[in-house]
Amino acid sequence: MSESIQSIRGFGDVLPAESPVWQFVEETFKAELKRYGFDEIRLPIVEKTELFARSIGEVTDIVEKEMYTFQDRNGDSLTLRPEGTAGCVRAALQRGLLHNARPRLWYTGPMFRHERPQKGRCRQFHQVGAEAFGLSGPDIDAEMILMSGRILRALGLQNLRLEINNLGSKASRAAYREQLVSYFEGQADQLDEDARRRLHSNPLRILDTKNPAMVDVVRDAPDLLAAIDDDSRQHFETLQQVLGAANQAFTVNSRLVRGLDYYGGTVFEWISDDLGAQGTVLAGGRYDTLVAQIGGRATPAIGFAAGIERLVALVEAAGTAPAPTRPHAYLVIGDPDLLEEAIALAERLRDALPGLQLEVNAGGGSMKSQLRRADRSGAALALLLGHEEVAAGEVTVKDLRGQAEQARVAMDALQKTLLPLCTQ
Numbered sequence: 366m367s368e369s370i371q372s373i374r375g376f377g378d379v380l381p382a383e384s385p386v387w388q389f390v391e392e393t394f395k396a397e398l399k400r401y402g403f404d405e406i407r408l409p410i411v412e413k414t415e416l417f418a419r420s421i422g423e424v425t426d427i428v429e430k431e432m433y434t435f436q437d438r439n440g441d442s443l444t445l446r447p448e449g450t451a452g453c454v455r456a457a458l459q460r461g462l463l464h465n466a467r468p469r470l471w472y473t474g475p476m477f478r479h480e481r482p483q484k485g486r487c488r489q490f491h492q493v494g495a496e497a498f499g500l501s502g503p504d505i506d507a508e509m510i511l512m513s514g515r516i517l518r519a520l521g522l523q524n525l526r527l528e529i530n531n532l533g534s535k536a537s538r539a540a541y542r543e544q545l546v547s548y549f550e551g552q553a554d555q556l557d558e559d560a561r562r563r564l565h566s567n568p569l570r571i572l573d574t575k576n577p578a579m580v581d582v583v584r585d586a587p588d589l590l591a592a593i594d595d596d597s598r599q600h601f602e603t604l605q606q607v608l609g610a611a612n613q614a615f616t617v618n619s620r621l622v623r624g625l626d627y628y629g630g631t632v633f634e635w636i637s638d639d640l641g642a643q644g645t646v647l648a649g650g651r652y653d654t655l656v657a658q659i660g661g662r663a664t665p666a667i668g669f670a671a672g673i674e675r676l677v678a679l680v681e682a683a684g685t686a687p688a689p690t691r692p693h694a695y696l697v698i699g700d701p702d703l704l705e706e707a708i709a710l711a712e713r714l715r716d717a718l719p720g721l722q723l724e725v726n727a728g729g730g731s732m733k734s735q736l737r738r739a740d741r742s743g744a745a746l747a748l749l750l751g752h753e754e755v756a757a758g759e760v761t762v763k764d765l766r767g768q769a770e771q772a773r774v775a776m777d778a779l780q781k782t783l784l785p786l787c788t789q
C-alpha cells in the first residue's frame with residue numbers, strides 16, 4: 366500500500382463533528398450583520414499581488430513574509446488573499462458600489478498567511494469581515510463596535526474585553542513615529558530581533574509585540590494618545606461617550622495598533638484571556654486613506670475582521686452552540702424486494718413534511734443490523750417496512766429513545782405521527 370497523502374501544514378479540515386459549531390458561528394454573524402444593515406459580498410480568493418502590496422503595506426509582516434504568492438501560467442504575479450479588506454475595496458471601486466452610496470458590506474471565507482502554525486494560528490484560516498464606506502464620523506465606529514459586541518454575546522461568549530484606541534491623523538502619526546523611533550533607538554539593547562527590524566520600517570507595530578521580554582520597554586514608550594491631533598481626539602471622545610451611553614464597557618489601550626498599514630484613527634479589538642497569546646478574536650479600525658490608495662476617490666471607511674477558528678475554540682469551550690440535530694426517523698427495509706416501496710414512501714414523507722430529517726437504510730443488511738444503524742444514527746424513531754406492513758398499508762414505528770410501545774401506524778397517518786418531531 367502506498368503512503369496516504371497528508372494535508373499541507375497549517376491547512377486544517379473542519380470535521381463533521383465540528384461543523385455544527387462553525388455553522389452556529391457563521392449563522393450568528395450573518396443574522397446580526399443583517400440587523401445592522403450589512404449586505405453580503407462574495408469575493409475571489411486570488412487577487413493580483415500588487416493589490417495587497419499597495420494596500421496592506423510593503424513593510425508589514427504580511428507582505429514581507431507571509432503571502433502565498435505565485436506566478437500563474439501567463440506570468441502574472443497572483444496572491445492567495447491574506448485578508449479581505451483589500452479585495453472588498455477593490456470590488457467596491459471596480460463595480461461602482463461607492464457612487465453616491467455608502468455601502469455596508471460583509472464577507473466570509475478562507476484567508477492565507479504563511480505563519481508558524483500553532484494554537485489559534487494556521488496558514489489557512491477563516492474570517493468574517495465587515496466594512497462600511499463613505500462615513501467618517503464616530504457614529505458608524507460606535508455602530509460597528511456595538512454590533513461586534515452583540516455578535517459575541519449572541520455566541521454566548523462572556524469573558525471578552527473590548528480595547529479601543531485612536532491612531533490619529535496621518536500627520537500626527539508621522540510626528541509620533543519620530544518620537545517613538547528616537548525613544549526605541551535609545552533602548553536598542555532591549556529590543557528583540559523583530560523590533561529591531563521594524564524600528565525604521567514599521568515602528569508602531571513594536572507596540573503590539575507579543576514578547577513578554579519587551580513589556581517594560583514598550584510600557585515606557587511615549588504615549589500615542591498624547592500625540593494625536595485635536596480632530597482625532599474629539600472623534601475619540603465622542604466615540605467613548607456613545608459607547609458609554611449604550612452600556613458598552615471598554616478600556617482605552619493607547620498601545621493598541623494594527624499590523625496593517627492602512628489603519629488610522631479609531632482601532633479596536635475584542636480579546637479573550639482564554640486563548641493564550643492568540644487572544645484577539647475580532648479586530649478592526651478605520652482606513653480612511655485606503656480607497657484613494659487603491660485608485661478611487663478619497664472615501665472614509667471602517668471595518669473589522671473576526672477569526673473564526675479562535676471563535677469556534679471559545680464557543681466549543683463555552684458549550685453555547687446548539688446541539689447538532691439528529692435524524693427524526695430511520696427507515697428500516699425488511700426485505701430487499703421492498704426497496705421501491707420504501708424509497709417511494711420516504712420521498713412522500715419528505716414531500717409532506719419539509720422539516721423532516723429522514724435517513725433511509727442503504728446498503729441492505731439484516732433487520733438486526735439495520736436497527737443497530739438506526740440506533741447509531743441518533744434517530745428518535747425507527748420506521749419498519751416489511752411485507753406484512755406493506756400488505757396492510759401500515760408501517761411499524763419503534764421508539765428508539767423512550768419507553769413507548771412499538772405500534773403499527775397506517776401509512777396515511779404516518780405524517781401525523783412524525784409532525785410533532787419535525788416542528789421541535
Ligand code: ATP
Pocket residue numbers: 448478480485486487488489490491492623624643645646647648649670671672673674675
Ligand atoms: P495577530 O496579531 O493575532 O497575528 P493580526 O493583527 O495579524 O492578528 P488581523 O489581520 O487583524 O490579525 O486579522 C483579524 C483576526 O483574524 C485576528 O484577530 C485573528 O482572530 C484572526 N487571524 C489572523 N491571523 C490568523 C491566523 N494565522 N490563524 C488564525 N486566525 C488568524
Ligand code: MG
Pocket residue numbers: 624
Ligand atoms: Mg498576524
